[in-house]
Amino acid sequence: MFRTLSLSLGLTALAALGGLWITAAPSLGPISAAQAQEVAQVAPFTLGDPGAPIKLEEFASFTCGHCGTFHDEVFKKLKAEYIDTGKVHFTYHEVYWDPYAIWAGLLARCGGETRFFGIVSMLYEKQRDWIDPKDPQKTAGNLRQIGRTAGLADDQMEACLSDAALATALRDHSAETTAKAGVTGTPALVIDGQLYKNMRYRDLKKILDEKLAG
Numbered sequence: 176m177f178r179t180l181s182l183s184l185g186l187t188a189l190a191a192l193g194g195l196w197i198t199a200a201p202s203l204g205p206i207s208a209a210q211a212q213e214v215a216q217v218a219p220f221t222l223g224d225p226g227a228p229i230k231l232e233e234f235a236s237f238t239c240g241h242c243g244t245f246h247d248e249v250f251k252k253l254k255a256e257y258i259d260t261g262k263v264h265f266t267y268h269e270v271y272w273d274p275y276a277i278w279a280g281l282l283a284r285c286g287g288e289t290r291f292f293g294i295v296s297m298l299y300e301k302q303r304d305w306i307d308p309k310d311p312q313k314t315a316g317n318l319r320q321i322g323r324t325a326g327l328a329d330d331q332m333e334a335c336l337s338d339a340a341l342a343t344a345l346r347d348h349s350a351e352t353t354a355k356a357g358v359t360g361t362p363a364l365v366i367d368g369q370l371y372k373n374m375r376y377r378d379l380k381k382i383l384d385e386k387l388a389g
Contacts, residue, residue, distance in 0.1 A: 215344035219266050220291045222254065227264040229257070229386055232365040234358045236270040237279035237298050238306060241373055245362045246299040249376045257383055267295070270361050271349040275306060275314055278336065280345050282318050285327055285335035294325050 219232075233250070235242040257263040269280050283294045298305070298321065305317035315336075322332045335341075356363070357370050364371045366382060 215338070215340040217341075217344045217348040219268050220288060221267070222265040222292065223258040223263055224261045225264050227258075227261055229263045229383060230266070230367055231257075231263050231383075232266040232268055232356075234268045234270050234353060234356065234361055234363040234365070236272060236276050236361045237283070237295075237302075238273055238276045239270075239361045240302070242362045243299045243302040245373060246296070249374075249379060252376050253379065256380075262387060263383065267292075268352050268356075269345065269349060270353055270358070271346050274311075277342055277345060278315065278318055279305075281335050281338060281342060282322050282327075282332065284341070285322065285332060286325060290325055290327075294321065297321050297325060 231253075233245075235245070253263070254265070258265050269276075269283075271277050271280060279298050283291055283298060286294055301321060305314060305321060307313045307317070318336075319329070319332055323329070327335075353359075356365055360372070362373050364374070364379070367386065371382075
């Protein structure tokens with residue numbers, strides 16, 4: 176949905192990850208070449224019992240409208256019926272194809288493991304409110320407000336949003352994992368190693384129930 180933001184905001188928004196700017200919003204701060212060359216480790220966040228009989232991975236972008244719908248109409252039911260009950264171990268893979276998604280990812284990871292999925296939920300639920308394709312400054316301000324609502328301090332957010340090494344690592348990790356899984360659109364699911372496109376909950380439920388039934 177917002178994949179074209181990389182063009183509308185100017186290529187410097189992503190080239191920024193190579194050492195100029197982390198975003199098109201100057202208030203988020205400049206990046207030095209030394210910072211951009213630092214190594215940051217990226218690991219996906221998970222939910223549920225690692226020993227669950229089904230492994231389900233979601234590939235999603237914070238700026239993808241279909242991902243927002245999936246979160247509201249599918250993920251919440253999936254979590255209640257399968258993840259929280261020990262039937263599915265869930266892994267969330269962030270997909271970064273535009274600058275705004277990277278900003279949102281830096282914010283989501285700012286609260287660590289304990290706040291990550293809570294902030295992710297807020298980003299999807301308020302997706303139409305925080306994204307302004309024509310105004311990067313407003314978008315950045317909206318994201319900061321989400322962070323404050325989640326309990327993040329302003330200085331904590333500024334440190335996270337100016338983390339050039341992590342931004343670069345997120346971009347590169349996204350490219351690597353999506354290519355490896357064969358993901359070309361979001362949301363996408365990998366269930367026990369098999370790739371599926373976006374689907375309705377009843378279709379996902381049928382696949383999961385068939386697997387559980389053996």
